[in-house]
């Protein structure tokens with residue numbers, strides 16, 4: 001498993017380091033977590049890693065497109081390793097839970113703009129907002 005992650009780093013010419021492997025592994029097992037959660041997960045493995053180191057790793061992995069950063073309005077940024085398939089997200093207004101929603105039309109970008117203004121569009125980002133099952137149960 002770890003060798004898969006090392007492969008991913010090499011494929012984008014990033015040096016394989018323990019913090020990078022730990023961040024990738026944390027996000028693979030826990031999609032859509034915020035930075036603080038990533039730090040906590042990585043520290044379970046590497047207790048001495050600094051906040052700054054994790055921030056730097058997240059930035060490098062995001063820049064290399066191994067990690068996707070999602071920023072639902074009004075929520076803290078979340079990270080995931082499911083990249084390049086242009087999937088969307090459903091977000092709970094109450095607790096902030098996030099789940100994946102496959103691309104509406106199956107291809108990226110899944111929403112054809114009515115007027116692309118001459119841009120070459122490669123991604124359409126959709127956030128569905130609502131109430132998750134846990135929260136709607138609590139209310140009724």
Ligand SMILES: [Zn+2]
Nearest residue numbers: 092095132135
């Ligand atoms: Zn909820």
Ligand SMILES: [Zn+2]
Nearest residue numbers: 080082099100
């Ligand atoms: Zn996702």
